[in-house]
Amino acid sequence: MRTFVLYSQGSTGTFNLNDLPSSGHRIDTVARCVNASLWLSYALRHDTRFYVVLNGPPDPPKTLLFEGGGLEGVTPDERNIGAWILKANAVPVRGKDWARAQKGLHVSKKSFHELMREFKGSLCLLSEKGKDIRTVELPANPVFVLGDSLDIPKGELKLLDKYKPLRVSLGKRSYLASHCITLVNNEMDRRG
Numbered sequence: 001m002r003t004f005v006l007y008s009q010g011s012t013g014t015f016n017l018n019d020l021p022s023s024g025h026r027i028d029t030v031a032r033c034v035n036a037s038l039w040l041s042y043a044l045r046h047d048t049r050f051y052v053v054l055n056g057p058p059d060p061p062k063t064l065l066f067e068g069g070g071l072e073g074v075t076p077d078e079r080n081i082g083a084w085i086l087k088a089n090a091v092p093v094r095g096k097d098w099a100r101a102q103k104g105l106h107v108s109k110k111s112f113h114e115l116m117r118e119f120k121g122s123l124c125l126l127s128e129k130g131k132d133i134r135t136v137e138l139p140a141n142p143v144f145v146l147g148d149s150l151d152i153p154k155g156e157l158k159l160l161d162k163y164k165p166l167r168v169s170l171g172k173r174s175y176l177a178s179h180c181i182t183l184v185n186n187e188m189d190r191r192g
């Protein structure tokens with residue numbers, strides 16, 4: 001199983017599908033990361049799942065889980081993915097249990113830190129300063145963690161350090177989050 005976790009400033013409530021970047025607090029970035037994580041040219045990646053921890057207003061945090069092996073009726077365009085995020089945000093959630101928004105899409109009140117604790121031992125933090133992905137030995141079921149345009153806040157990174165993530169680099173240049181996911185997927189596909 002391949003897993004991606006995005007730390008996002010995105011909205012946990014409603015937003016305008018015609019204005020994902022502003023009204024959705026950069027939900028456009030989240031939609032592109034869902035696309036990059038789960039879509040091949042003509043199929044979904046059944047062995048991959050994508051988590052996003054939304055930390056924007058009005059009800060942070062919320063974690064959404066998109067399962068490549070379970071999704072139905074979602075197309076790869078940003079507007080369609082945005083509509084599913086809207087639907088997930090509207091599901092009433094209180095505890096840390098997962099509530100179903102649709103097949104393959106679930107939502108909970110888990111925080112970034114709680115999610116990191118669950119994935120302890122498999123964490124690969126994407127960082128320009130990490131070990132080169134082309135040569136590093138990865139865990140059997142890697143969980144790739146990355147931030148959106150504002151990066152992962154320093155306080156969260158400090159907490160994450162407790163779980164000793166492997167720092168993995170895609171090179172010295174800083175790439176957009178969705179592009180990082182594409183590069184990781186390509187590297188993992190080549191490894192077979």
Ligand SMILES: C[S@@+](CC[C@H](N)C(=O)[O-])C[C@H]1O[C@@H](n2cnc3c(N)ncnc32)[C@H](O)[C@@H]1O
Nearest residue numbers: 126127128146147151169170171173174175176
């Ligand atoms: C758009 S970048 C964050 C902003 C970036 N630090 C900057 O100053 O522009 C989004 C995320 O992509 C990941 N990232 C970007 N470039 C990377 C690289 N060369 N290697 C590994 N991860 C990278 C990091 O996890 C980062 O949190």
